Amino acid sequence: MVLAIDVSIGREDPVRGLGLCVHGASDQALVVIHRIAGMLGCVVHDCSSGEILRPGDMGTWHEYQQWRDRALGTSDNREPGT
Numbered sequence: 001m002v003l004a005i006d007v008s009i010g011r012e013d014p015v016r017g018l019g020l021c022v023h024g025a026s027d028q029a030l031v032v033i034h035r036i037a038g039m040l041g042c043v044v045h046d047c048s049s050g051e052i053l054r055p056g057d058m059g060t061w062h063e064y065q066q067w068r069d070r071a072l073g074t075s076d077n078r079e080p081g082t
């Protein structure tokens with residue numbers, strides 16, 4: 001799995017929230033995000049749907065992957081989550 005996560009924390013001190021921009025194609029990305037949130041005592045918010053995600057929830061992850069593949073012209077016929 002190749003995964004990169006950009007972290008944005010804003011300018012407030014103390015930090016009240018953070019944003020994660022995930023670059024990668026694996027469903028394991030959400031496992032990592034939930035692990036980070038758990039260590040920080042945070043919840044995972046799906047910015048596309050507005051939902052709070054519980055561990056195991058995929059939210060709009062697969063829809064994002066399909067959009068990304070169309071936008072980039074990827075046609076490798078990957079199944080969602082791979």
